[in-house]
Amino acid sequence: MTPEFLFHQRRKFMKLGVGTLVSPLLLESLLAEVLPPLNYLPQNVDMKLTSEQDATSYNNFYEFGFGKSDPKKNAKSFNPKPWTLSITGEVKKPLHIELQDLLGKVKLQERVYRLRCVEAWSMTIPWIGFELRELLAMVQPTQKAKYVKFTTLYDPKQFPAQNSFFASIDFPYVEGLRLDEANHPLSILAVGMYGKRLLPQNGAPIRLVVPWKYGFKWIKSIAKIELVSERPISTWEKQNSREYGFYANVNPNLPHPRWSQAYERVIGERGRQKTLYLNGYADEVGHLYEGMNPKELY
Numbered sequence: 230m231t232p233e234f235l236f237h238q239r240r241k242f243m244k245l246g247v248g249t250l251v252s253p254l255l256l257e258s259l260l261a262e263v264l265p266p267l268n269y270l271p272q273n274v275d276m277k278l279t280s281e282q283d284a285t286s287y288n289n290f291y292e293f294g295f296g297k298s299d300p301k302k303n304a305k306s307f308n309p310k311p312w313t314l315s316i317t318g319e320v321k322k323p324l325h326i327e328l329q330d331l332l333g334k335v336k337l338q339e340r341v342y343r344l345r346c347v348e349a350w351s352m353t354i355p356w357i358g359f360e361l362r363e364l365l366a367m368v369q370p371t372q373k374a375k376y377v378k379f380t381t382l383y384d385p386k387q388f389p390a391q392n393s394f395f396a397s398i399d400f401p402y403v404e405g406l407r408l409d410e411a412n413h414p415l416s417i418l419a420v421g422m423y424g425k426r427l428l429p430q431n432g433a434p435i436r437l438v439v440p441w442k443y444g445f446k447w448i449k450s451i452a453k454i455e456l457v458s459e460r461p462i463s464t465w466e467k468q469n470s471r472e473y474g475f476y477a478n479v480n481p482n483l484p485h486p487r488w489s490q491a492y493e494r495v496i497g498e499r500g501r502q503k504t505l506y507l508n509g510y511a512d513e514v515g516h517l518y519e520g521m522n523p524k525e526l527y
């Protein structure tokens with residue numbers, strides 16, 4: 230079976246046309262665009278997946294516009310290669326690494342997780358990624374590190390809405406986790422889905438996946454990770470802290486100030502289903518929030 234990316238690449242060659250003289254240099258530059266396929270440990274679970282079509286065309290990625298179909302439309306020329314990821318701050322070994330090199334040092338695995346957006350819709354997606362704790366172990370957080378702060382690439386040439394005079398949110402997009410949340414084995418950095426690399430609209434080349442938290446925590450196209458001692462203020466919290474908290478744990482019993490969170494619309498299915506506490510991952514992560522003031526936990 231030809232991996233899909235090679236298939237497209239081949240078509241690109243073919244489009245050059247019969248009789249076109251392909252110089253070795255051109256050939257090389259075309260080939261350089263091809264990244265090796267992701268080698269990962271597949272997961273065998275019995276969950277009904279959202280169609281790849283829906284997951285790659287119904288998106289929230291405000292850097293590309295506010296409509297659900299804007300990201301796919303406006304991300305076509307986005308180029309995530311090469312991509313340097315920097316991990317700095319309260320760490321003993323700061324790291325600036327080419328993503329492709331990093332992928333050689335981590336254990337890529339498939340994880341089928343539910344995604345629950347704060348807007349009360351959900352999907353089930355087979356992600357490919359590695360545990361965030363693997364990366365944190367490489368940089369060795371100091372005693373002062375209490376939170377992990379993530380920042381999306383700032384590049385208005387590629388993210389048109391970052392530049393907009395009318396941009397109503399403060400870019401670059403920022404998110405954060407408590408260190409123990411970040412070190413939880415369910416937290417992954419995803420680089421692919423449905424067996425392939427992430428498409429730009431889904432946060433290429435690397436995005437956060439924290440399945441027990443509302444989708445807005447799942448920050449896309451991450452360029453910078455910092456270990457910090459103070460709790461970072463995330464983009465939506467800064468925008469409206471009454472409606473969007475730092476924790477943003479999925480909770481059917483805690484309504485958003487403007488709508489209920491008890492049910493969710495399953496993308497691609499008819500009707501609604503009940504939302505589960507911590508999106509169904511309470512057995513795994515519930516203990517992280519024991520004893521916390523419920524007022525703080527939203």
Ligand SMILES: Nc1nc2c(c(=O)[nH]1)N[C@H]1C(S)=C(S)[C@@H](COP(=O)(O)O)O[C@H]1N2
Binds near residue numbers: 430444446447
């Ligand atoms: N940088 C950035 N990351 C982001 C967003 C965004 O606008 N910008 N939207 C978030 C929201 S609200 C959701 S629901 C998920 C959607 O991810 P998906 O489009 O891959 O399903 O991405 C999150 N990550």
Ligand SMILES: [Mo]
Binds near residue numbers: 346347443445
């Ligand atoms: Mo969302």
